């Protein structure tokens with residue numbers, strides 16, 4: 071195939087795929103069309119640099135486009151999602167990491183007093199937060215906790231890719247007692263993007279409704295904060311003095327999250343931090359000196 075012919079085929083594939091995705095209500099049809107075309111062409115290169123296409127290109131692109139037009143998330147179709155410096159593997163049935171969660175790692179680094187070595191990620195899903203910590207802090211060690219077995223397995227996989235032998239996963243329910251978690255206190259930071267949506271709120275995007283698991287979205291209780299309250303209680307038990315909890319929440323839950331942490335006591339700094347669009351999205355809670363934490367072991371393996 072001539073380079074000119076390749077360019078013509080790519081141009082018409084881009085126009086046609088963008089049109090079909092737009093008609094299906096995909097919010098960013100041309101960006102997604104480019105990603106699907108690159109995937110069908112088996113390349114990471116910009117499309118303008120391609121001078122040949124695989125034999126099965128058209129058939130493969132048709133298959134990918136049909137899936138995306140049915141509003142399957144792009145990340146599941148490609149099998150990966152970007153998160154900070156990493157490209158994480160994703161799997162069906164596991165919450166897809168979102169860009170807004172990335173800020174939690176910066177907030178941790180800004181607020182912990184002293185160095186960060188031992189980190190716990192509660193409700194880890196794909197393992198995104200823990201994997202980013204392992205990647206960016208080469209001396210760190212991470213313990214992730216996740217109730218869903220498929221997600222726990224994916225966490226283990228992504229942690230191992232990001233920081234071989236420095237990550238560990240507990241498959242456990244934070245709403246109950248977890249002896250293996252209690253003994254890792256004291257730690258420097260607890261990160262969490264837990265489920266927090268209240269029962270009556272229904273996510274709008276077709277992708278979220280059909281593909282993110284229910285347990286990853288709805289936080290439990292009247293206000294959606296049952297699991298987030300358990301996260302705060304665990305952070306209180308696990309953090310050393312000067313260590314911080316960074317927890318994501320919905321934009322309307324800033325006050326309730328701060329009150330939950332204040333009610334627990336033992337924190338000397340409580341802040342609500344907005345995301346890049348100015349909406350309240352993170353609780354920062356720093357552990358006060360004084361009360362000892364409960365465990366005695368470090369995250370030794």
Ligand SMILES: C[S@@+](CC[C@H](N)C(=O)[O-])C[C@H]1O[C@@H](n2cnc3c(N)ncnc32)[C@H](O)[C@@H]1O
Pocket residue numbers: 165166167168171192193194195196197198199215216217218221242243244245262263264265285286287297
């Ligand atoms: C919103 S997802 C976030 C995943 C990941 N932290 C991220 O930011 O991409 C919440 C995760 O919490 C897990 N989860 C829900 N309830 C839990 C519980 N009681 N104990 C432990 N994990 C829980 C869900 O299975 C899901 O993977």
